[in-house]
Amino acid sequence: MSSVIDSLNAPQKEAALTLDKDVRIIAGAGSGKTRMLMARIASLVDNGILPWRILAITFTNKAAREMKERLQTLLQDAARDVRISTIHSLCVRILREDASAIGYPKNFTILDGDDQKSMLRTIYKELDMDRTTFPPSAVLGKISGWKTAGYSPEEAQDQTDGPEAKAYELYERQLEDMKAMDFDDLLLKTRHLLGTNQEVRDKWQNRLDYIHVDEFQDVDPVQYDIIRLLKRPDAFLCVVGDPDQTIYTWRGAAVDIILNFARDFPNTRTVILNENYRSSQTILDAANALIAHNHGRIEKDLFSSIESDRKIETFQAQDESQEPLQVARDITRARKEGLEYRDIAVLYRSNYLSRGIERVLGKLRIPYRIYGGIRFYERQEIKDMLSYLKLITEPDPEDPAQKSLDLAVMRVINVPRRGIGARTVEKLQKEAADRGLNLLEVLRDPQTVSGAAAKKFAPFVELVDEMKSLRASVPLDELMMRMAFDSGYMAMLKDTREEDREENIEELQADIRQALQENPDLTLEEYLQDLSLFTDRDEEAGNAVSLMTVHAAKGLEFEQVHIVGLNEGVFPSLRAMEEAGRDGLEEERRLMYVAMTRAKKALYLSWNSGYSFQLDRHKTPSRFIQEIPEDYVKQESTPLDNYPVHKSPQGQSRKSRGRAPKPTTRLRKGDHVEHTVYGAGVVTDVQKDIVSVAFGHPNGVRKLNMHHPSLQKVKG
């Protein structure tokens, strides 16, 4: 053990070995905060503190998993018992034990974003709201803001002229009715429980002697309250963070919490870490120079002993389809020089920017793993199957009404088509509300729906009952598959030839089977309970390039990092700047700081030029590129010749780059095209050489130069 502490530098040691005070570590990127945290936990266990009396709160499930794995190598079996989780998982843990104290069943439902949206759909109908004037995501954001700030629907009424406050009221009422919680509720209800119920609070306080919080700069006031409620007066808190890495203020994070920490905890030792062990001096200097453009920050003099004469490489791609090619070339090159794919990451501001990269990496057979975006358990067919399974769960004795079934019923009642349409569902809902039943109960015994319509319910109800009766004899994974077939869902997929969806359902079966292997007594109820929390399966990444947003890359490190899409308006995001002005820009800059400091040895920054028909002006490089002093930067300009770019069917060569493009076949309205970044699309309008192309979700209609090589005509 002592070796773990020995591997720390002096201030890290001080922080790790201060066990009789609260500790706050404020330090820049890569200065070994997380490493210190781990050493501290290891040393606590070594000093006889019982592992389960130690809590560590991480920001993501991935970070929790990683910390657990690394502790395993330090502590072997004892590591298993250290409580390591995100604050949301911790709250679920607390609530599943004692939710009854605040009027919830222990197996309350957790809603994910999809469920929230489908609730809004019903509410929109009721309030006659339309989704263009009130984008659901914006309304959900508003509701979340009100909830978290502690405004009741009545109080929210004063803050808007629109119907949003009313929507908020209905939303809350429906949640209450279903005994369900959204992600905000997990925190709010936990705070409420701990704050009002001394028994529960004492129980948890007496369980925990040492509480650690990683990424403390992104904690919000509600989370902070929970942390304080968990801390017994003689327990110790150890928080770690970097104010320059605050990137979640848009969802309530408050840097002031870490800055003013010592005010709330006077017995605090503050430790500053100045040496960066991750990045080369060049990368670090560049990142420091960038973040220095922000105002009102605490200056840090972060240094690195990793000398390197390797500069940061920037390049301007000819257009958005060239950028991924150049990235791929640099990845291939690095690989030839001995780097593994797993040592490389491609980072971007928003998820949609991954598409072009994916396309090219896939084509060139460079293995990659994408993090974020639409995750496994969020896929439509997976959620559909999970909804079918939900229908055959038994109600919690504390929630006999089981109204949370309604979400599942609404989702699959007419998928595949059973002739039960919107009108009928509306009637069913009304009847359910009037009779105080859930939708499944109404389906069994409808009283307000005409006989003809009601006849269509029987097969559905029979399916549910049939599956219910099989629960005792058929293993869960097989039960799910039977459900998929007997419901007609699989046949529907076959009909529409959606093979990848079929495959995903088979993967779901494998996932359930694996869960059963880990816990043979697993019940269906348990399996479904916390899935919304774990939106991704933990599968081996293998040796693959990592693709993710900068937000998702927080806390990680890679030998080589590519930051792509560094265009003004993209990164920094125009929306962020419009919404929050200078604060927005500064948060974007912190985001860029986080991105750059993920790199150990090599950093590539790229943007794509060309004309943006959207903005009606030429694209420009991100100001962040210009904020990096030239000394640290090398402009890359190696042409792409000799790189295995796929040849276009027309035999166009890359030599035409920059030249007036040779006229290809003229595109006409209705033509089907394929774009290297946006994928398949249809021409909707032609103005001289500018075509409007409608691409698939979420790209929408884009105006493009019809002769551009990234656009190819394909057969309809």
Add this chain to the structure above:
DNA sequence: TCGGTCAGTGTTTTT
């Protein structure tokens, strides 16, 4: 009342 067509719309970041 269902479900087929038609026209209009459509980008942050995540637990």
Add this chain to the structure above:
DNA sequence: CACTGACCGA
């Protein structure tokens, strides 16, 4: 293109 709401024929 994918998704939604409006409209209309069965």
